[in-house]
Amino acid sequence: MIPAISFRGVSRHFGTVRAVDGVDLDIAEGEFFAMLGPSGSGKTTCLRLVAGFETPTAGDIRLFGESVAGLPPYRRAVNTVFQDYALFPHLNVLDNVAYGLMIAGVPKPERRRRAEEALAMMALPGYGARRPSELSGGQRQRVALARALVNRPRVLLLDEPLGALDLKLREQMQDELKALQRRVGITFVFVTHDQGEALSMADRVAVFSDGRIQQVGTPSEVYLRPRTRFVADFVGSSNVLAPEVARAFGGQAAWSSLRPEALRVVAPEGAPVAGRVVAARYLGSATRLVVALPQGEVAVLVPGGQAVPETGAQVGLAWEAGALHAMEAA
Amino acid sequence: MTVMADAGAPRPARSGVSDALWRHPRLMLVLLLAPPLLWLGIVYLGSLFALLAQSFFSIDEFSGVIDRTPTLKTYGELLRPANLDIIWRTVLMAALVTVASVTVAFPIAYYAARYARGRWKAVFYLGVMLPLWSSYLVKVYAWKLILAKEGIVGWGFEGLGLGWLLDAFLSVPGIGGNSLSVSPTGTFIVFVYVWLPYMILPIQAALERVPGSLVEASGDLGASPGQTFRHVLWPLALPGVVAGSIFTFSLTLGDYIIPQIVGTSARFIGLAVYQYQGTAGNVPLAAAFAVVPIVIMGIYLAVAKRMGAFDAL
Numbered sequence: 001m002i003p004a005i006s007f008r009g010v011s012r013h014f015g016t017v018r019a020v021d022g023v024d025l026d027i028a029e030g031e032f033f034a035m036l037g038p039s040g041s042g043k044t045t046c047l048r049l050v051a052g053f054e055t056p057t058a059g060d061i062r063l064f065g066e067s068v069a070g071l072p073p074y075r076r077a078v079n080t081v082f083q084d085y086a087l088f089p090h091l092n093v094l095d096n097v098a099y100g101l102m103i104a105g106v107p108k109p110e111r112r113r114r115a116e117e118a119l120a121m122m123a124l125p126g127y128g129a130r131r132p133s134e135l136s137g138g139q140r141q142r143v144a145l146a147r148a149l150v151n152r153p154r155v156l157l158l159d160e161p162l163g164a165l166d167l168k169l170r171e172q173m174q175d176e177l178k179a180l181q182r183r184v185g186i187t188f189v190f191v192t193h194d195q196g197e198a199l200s201m202a203d204r205v206a207v208f209s210d211g212r213i214q215q216v217g218t219p220s221e222v223y224l225r226p227r228t229r230f231v232a233d234f235v236g237s238s239n240v241l242a243p244e245v246a247r248a249f250g251g252q253a254a255w256s257s258l259r260p261e262a263l264r265v266v267a268p269e270g271a272p273v274a275g276r277v278v279a280a281r282y283l284g285s286a287t288r289l290v291v292a293l294p295q296g297e298v299a300v301l302v303p304g305g306q307a308v309p310e311t312g313a314q315v316g317l318a319w320e321a322g323a324l325h326a327m328e329a330a
Numbered sequence: 331m332t333v334m335a336d337a338g339a340p341r342p343a344r345s346g347v348s349d350a351l352w353r354h355p356r357l358m359l360v361l362l363l364a365p366p367l368l369w370l371g372i373v374y375l376g377s378l379f380a381l382l383a384q385s386f387f388s389i390d391e392f393s394g395v396i397d398r399t400p401t402l403k404t405y406g407e408l409l410r411p412a413n414l415d416i417i418w419r420t421v422l423m424a425a426l427v428t429v430a431s432v433t434v435a436f437p438i439a440y441y442a443a444r445y446a447r448g449r450w451k452a453v454f455y456l457g458v459m460l461p462l463w464s465s466y467l468v469k470v471y472a473w474k475l476i477l478a479k480e481g482i483v484g485w486g487f488e489g490l491g492l493g494w495l496l497d498a499f500l501s502v503p504g505i506g507g508n509s510l511s512v513s514p515t516g517t518f519i520v521f522v523y524v525w526l527p528y529m530i531l532p533i534q535a536a537l538e539r540v541p542g543s544l545v546e547a548s549g550d551l552g553a554s555p556g557q558t559f560r561h562v563l564w565p566l567a568l569p570g571v572v573a574g575s576i577f578t579f580s581l582t583l584g585d586y587i588i589p590q591i592v593g594t595s596a597r598f599i600g601l602a603v604y605q606y607q608g609t610a611g612n613v614p615l616a617a618a619f620a621v622v623p624i625v626i627m628g629i630y631l632a633v634a635k636r637m638g639a640f641d642a643l
Contacts, residue, residue, distance in 0.1 A: 053546050073549040086547035090565045099561070100551035151551065 002065040004029040004155055004187040005050055010059035011211075012045050019045040021211035023059070027189060027204075029154075032181045034198035035191045037208030038234065043191045046208070047157050050189065051080050064154065078155040079148035083163055085140045087132035093119065093143050094128030100151040118146035138169045149184060158190035162197060174201055195235045199223060207231045224259075228329045232257035237299065239263075245295040246324065249273065254326040260288065260301040262323035265309060271316020277309050291315060385617035394611055404614040408622070413602070417622055420599040423514075424582035427521040428529075428575045434522065435529040435574065436567070442530075443537035458527045466524065470591050473520045477510035477592065484509065507594060517593035521582050528577035536570025537563070565638075572631075572639045579630065583623035599623060 003026040012020040020042040027033045035043035048054040049061055052073035061068050068076055079100070087096050094115050095102075101111035119125060122142035132140055141161065148156055161177070162170045178201050181188045192198050198205045199219040207214045207222060207230070215227040226232035229240045238257040241249060246256035250272065268274040275293035287308045289300045300317060302308050309315050351358040387396050388403045407413065442454040461469065476482050487496040500506035500513060507513030540563065548558040586600030597605075599619055607616035634640070 051546075051550055053549075072554075073546070074552045074554055078550075080547070080550045082543045082547055084541065084543055086541065086543035088544060088547075088562060099548070099553075103552045103557055103561075147551070 001028065003027055003062075004031070004064060005189065006062045006065075007046070007049075008060045008062070010046075010049065010061055011057045012042075012049060012054055013057045018211045020049065020056075023211075023213055025206060025213060025216065027187060029064075029187055030185055032178065032188045032201060032203045033190070034202035034205045035189065035208060036193070036195060036198040036205050036235070038193055041208035042211035043193075043206075043208045044159055045211075047080075047159055047189065047191050050076075050155070051078055051157055052076050077153055078157055079151055079153040080157040080159065081141075081144045081148050081161050083160040085132075085144040085164075087140055087143055087147070089132055091132075092128060093124070093130050093132065093135070096132065096143060097128075097147045097150055099147060104151070114150055115146070118150040119143075121149075122146045137165050138173065141165065141173065145180070149180075153186065155187045155189065158188065160191055160193070162192070162194075170197075177201060199235070207235060209234070225325055226257050227327060229255055229257075229327065232325075232327065239298045241298075241324075242296075246326065248295050249324055251324040252326045255329075257325045257327060258298070258319065258323060260299040261286075261303075262319050263298065263300040264318045265289070265300060265302060265306075266316045266318045268314045268316040271318055274314065274316040277311050277313050277315055280308065280311050291317060293317075381617050381620055383617075384613050385621055387614045387617075389612050389614055396614065404618045407615055408618050413619075416597050416599060416602050416619075419596060420583055421626060423518065423521065423598065424579045426518060427525065427582045428578045430518070430522045431526055431529040431578045432533075432571055432575065435526060435533055436571075439530050439533035439537055439567075439570075440563075442534050443540075444542065458530050461523075462527055467587070469524060470520060470588055473516075473523065474511050474592050477516045477519065479509035479511075481509075481511065511592055512594060514593060514596070517589050520588050520592045521578075521585070524588065525578040525581050528581070529571075529574035532570040532573035532577075533567055534570070536567045536573075540566045568639045572634050576627065576631070580623060580627055583626065 005025070005027040007023045007025040010020060010023045011018065023042075023046060025046075035046060037043045045054060049056055050063070050068075052068065052071060052075075056069075063076065063078065088099065091099070094112070097118055098106075098111040098115040101114060106114070116125070116128060119127060122145055124139060124142050124146070127135070127139070127143075132143065135143065141164075145161075158177075162173050165173060174197060177188070177190075190201070199222075202219060204216060204218055205222050206216045209230045215222055215231045217225075222231060222235055226235060226238065232238040232240050236259065238259050241251075241256045241258060243253040243255060247253045249256070249258070273293050273295070275291045275298075277289050278292045278297070279290040281288045285304050287302045287304070289302060289309070290297050291300055298317070351361075385404055386400045386402070387398050388401050389396055408417070438454075438458075442451065442458075446454050478484070484493070484496060487493050496510075499515075500509065505513060505515050507516075510516040510519070544562055544566070545558055548562045549555070553561060584600045584603075586598065586604045589596070589598045589601055599622055603616045603619045606612040606619065
């Protein structure tokens with residue numbers, strides 16, 4: 001099957017800065033795909049390359065098998081939901097949503113009907129006459145989604161779509177976006193720096209660092225079997241063990257990842273490793289301990305309801321065989 | 331440690347006035363607003379109304395004595411063909427100057443707002459403001475020389491072998507003349523040059539407030555650059571364009587120096603006001619003439635508001 005989006009050796013350099021550096025990637029049709037990485041890792045530039053706001057310095061991007069080289073944004077069958085929503089302040093909500101249809105020359109009654117449908121789908125019926133400035137952040141987000149989806153794009157690009165929302169609303173919109181993607185069935189590509197968001201929403205995740213893709217995989221692959229130290233650390237703040245430490249922990253002599261929640265606090269006598277609790281951070285649903293071992297410090301997540309050792313206490317740590325994951329690359 | 335101790339102790343009551351004002355914000359507001367409001371109310375609006383009052387007086391044509399009984403006779407004089415001619419010529423010139431200023435200013439303002447960064451932004455501001463640092467008279471006389479028959483414009487046309495083109499243009503009645511410096515076109519060019527900064531800066535300020543993502547969003551939704559200009563940039567820049575056009579339009583309506591130095595001897599409103607209140611001593615008619623730009627600007631703003639020019643504010 002032809003991928004919806006494919007990157008082949010794509011680079012985008014700004015002077016000496018390699019914002020995107022040799023990216024190869026295939027995104028399947030109908031997929032909910034996340035580009036995850038810290039700021040400056042190249043994920044947003046990748047999205048902008050697909051939308052056509054940036055042109056690659058090298059390489060080729062194809063949409064449904066056709067190269068988009070030299071195609072301006074207005075000739076590409078993709079639509080974008082911007083981080084700041086980019087709603088037109090001089091138009092009311094209905095005219096904002098109908099903008100793409102107006103440009104495409106759809107007759108007025110039809111574009112009105114379709115824009116109202118789109119607003120109803122986003123649970124904003126009857127908001128058409130309002131100005132964007134009169135809406136809350138969550139409502140603006142929905143208008144931006146309606147404005148993009150009303151054009152029936154084959155791919156929807158979302159740039160940090162939930163970044164400007166507060167926590168409660170963000171969680172609600174995560175569920176809604178996921179449900180929306182299933183309903184409309186088109187490819188969603190969304191950029192985020194929030195690993196929780198990427199893991200909970202996406203079918204597959206690409207982890208970016210320094211303009212390169214570190215790993216592409218399903219959320220559980222990326223979380224449980226990180227390929228590089230960066231992925232292990234960035235996705236879920238895993239304990240990254242140097243080869244000699246991994247060896248001392250009974251694993252292979254390779255850089256390894258050991259999830260904080262895979263570690264159990266046990267009595268120091270007879271434990272595989274033992275050390276002293278140097279810090280504890282209460283997170284509500286769990287407590288995150290930092291335990292100083294002879295080999296270095298590790299983080300341990302103690303689930304809520306379990307006894308939490310005092311700071312300064314001597315503790316032993318144990319883990320299931322298989323929790324220690326040797327990584328392919330440093 | 332002493333620093334900590336000092337910070338904890340209450341400060342000496344040094345400024346009773348500041349404290350009192352802080353406790354009475356209303357009093358502070360009154361004190362802050364009173365001087366400018368008095369200035370605006372008495373000096374500015376007062377003199378304006380004194381002028382307007384003059385326009386309802388009339389002059390005795392034989393003795394030249396001002397008759398202070400209220401009458402509309404002076405306004406009737408405005409409707410004489412010669413005076414209507416002055417009004418029409420001035421309004422047309424002001425409109426053309428405004429349109430030309432927008433056309434020239436928009437690309438400059440757009441570049442400055444969207445692309446110029448750091449040092450280039452400073453260069454832009456300097457480039458726009460620098461002409462304002464030298465005397466207006468010097469600039470106008472400089473233009474007289476530039477546009478004169480032996481001036482650099484004529485020389486340039488000759489050098490390019492296009493002297494015939496300039497001559498053909500100058501022979502068009504209504505816009506031409508013996509040379510550019512004594513043609514209505516010359517007046518027009520100098521007006522556009524002199525008022526241009528007043529058009530660039532408001533447009534630039536308006537465009538500065540348009541986030542780049544709006545332009546991208548428009549393109550993303552299928553709009554070509556031309557459509558983006560028409561449906562997004564222009565409506566959002568319109569308050570700036572209107573603000574700039576208030577400057578160019580009203581400054582042209584009132585100016586009496588440029589048409590005297592560059593152009594034909596045809597009179598403009600400003601020149602008429604200058605002559606009637608000065609040499610002719612006909613203050614009522616000068617006042618009536620001065621009302622014309624005010625009325626025109628009022629109509630202009632009402633139309634602009636009607637057309638939604640201020641919706642994006």
